[in-house]
Amino acid sequence: MRVLVRGIGDVGSAVAHAVRTAGHVVLIHDVAAPAIHRRAMSFADAMFDGTATLEGLTCVRSDALDAGLVATVLPYADARAAFRPDVLVDARLRKRAEPEDLRADAPLAIGLGPGFDAWKNCHVAVETSWEALGRVVREGPTLPLRGEPKALGGAGRERLVYSPVAGAFRTASHIGDRVAAGETVGSVGTATVAAPIAGTIRGLVHDGIAVAAGTKLLEVDPRPDAVVAGLGERPRAIAVAVLGLLSY
16 A cells, blocks of 8 residues: 655654555655654654664655655645555644545545544544544544643653744754753753753754744653653554554
8 A cells, every 4th residue: 555644753653664564655744844852753854864764664755755665845735646645644643733634635544633533534533642542433533632741750741841932943962862950952042941850851853943932842751761762652552553444
């Protein structure tokens, strides 16, 4: 099958990884400079560096859309028309944004997470919240957005930093760096971005990216055995559910 995945974050990348491992041709679509923080848990750096490897699979940024596992920044309508997907997976997880109707975009259109409604704006949906993780929704809406992220090492939303203003995010730090609470990690304009707690940087938006106010910039994992790279538990479970739909 030819599978088009919208969104190169950790969930979209996990879906792409599972589908490509199963032998299907995968195209990931996103913007040229995505403001994705869990870059080591995704293929996102292919957009900046040309390639990115995630658990043994390499994704290449290219306009040659049939190469097996490719990321493209072509306009979505052009990429879809050229690729002719059998399956579309919307993995952008835009939370509060109202999804457009995907049903005309592919014979099977799968929506991930809040806002999707099977047979109204997609053919089938998959839950992305921890309380119903990976559950397939064949009719009706998915669960509404829940407010708080799952805690890691006792830290919930307090481990995350959001941009206080719009502007260019600048940082010399890297995913995997150890930081102290209050340590400067970067800046947006004149606003300092500091580590909210002590731990290991798990997520960090790429240096130089233009971000909107409220963009998630930084995630610090307080656990001594923090895992900052590879497929995450939640994205992997969602990907398994999507893969099961391809043979339904």
